[in-house]
Amino acid sequence: MVSGYPTPPGHSGSVTSPATATRLYENGKVVAESFPCEDAQAQLDRHPGAVLWLDLLHPEPADLAAVAATFSLHPLAVEDALADHERPKLDRYPSHIFLNVYGVDIAADSAAGITKTELSVFVTDRALITVRKSASDTTRLVERWDANADLSEGNGVAFLLYGLLDVVVDGHYAATQRLDAAMDSVEDALLEEGGAPRPVRLHAMDLRKTIAALRRAIAPMPELVSQAMRADLKLVGEHLMPYYRDVEDHAKHTVDQVEHLRDRIEGLLQADLAEQGNVLNDVTRKLAAWAAIVAVPTAVTGYFGQNLPYPGYDRFWGWIFSTALIVLMSGGLYISLKRRGWL
Secondary structure, X not given: OOOOOOOOOOOOOOOOOOOOXXXXXXXXXXXXXXXXXXXXXXXXXXXXXXXXXXXXXXXXXXXXXXXXXXXXXXXXXXXXXXXXOOOOEEEEOOOOEXXXXXXXXXXXXOOOOEEEEEXXXXXXXOEEXXXXXXXXXXXXXXXXXXXXXXXXXXXXXXXXXXXXXXXXXXXXXXXXXXXXXXXXXXXXXXXXXXXXXXXXXXXXXXXHHHHHHHXXXXXXXXXXHHHHOOHHHOOOOOOOHHHXXXXXXXXXXXXXXXXXXXXXXXXXXXXXXXXXXXXXXXXXXXXXXXXXXXXXXXXXXXXHOOOOOOOOOOOHHHHHHHHHHHHHHXXXXXXXXXXXXXX
């Protein structure tokens, strides 16, 4: 147990926290799974060459403290694992490595925005401990490990970390592709003559917010993977190094995609704003032209004081006629301007 980290009342240093999943890999095979947490250390002792995956879903502080006592996890790392909305990072401690990453998902129509799943990861010599802050599907993670089980032989826990990072980065790239497709659907509407309707502009603003949220989760990933490959960590061997470099390359490509999406949506919004400005200038020019035409007779009649009598000038029906004419002309002008979208 790490000095300074208290053992919770009722615990003797063994793992008693309920886990959502446990798996033991040895020589490319799963030798045990779905066993109780309290048996984790015993399983490792029975299989000296095996590595453990222990998954915890939103554990209580006391439960995570018991895990920390068994696997010698640093109290600062445990504190970060319990806190929400930590930034993506990789921290090195004497007995383990701590990572915080985000899995992301985008709704098919992007209307619901981005869904981020915060994942804290402890990497010890023989165990990968994942702490999920919210419910999420781990099926893809297990499938990736099973599909690449041959990589586990001789690579220890680095094999598990590779699979996890690969799945996370693949999810990031899939999210950028879905956003790119969603942006295609609004691009033509944003570039319509006269400017886009307000609902389309609001949808574009929603896409921009989603891209910003996605960027915060994705931007640190290339540096994070690069740190995991550092030689002084002695985590990634020569056999797995090309696979980690491949994940790093995918992470860099995904960051480039996010930057492209951000530039693209900003360009589209600026183009729509410019189009609205062009329409406003055109309307202003037309109104100024009509004002100039009306100003000439108004100035002449005003200068000479030509208040001419109109038909029915001294009759009641004349007042009715002039009033109706004003109402009809004003109403007709209002309808015309409304149809043009000026009002």
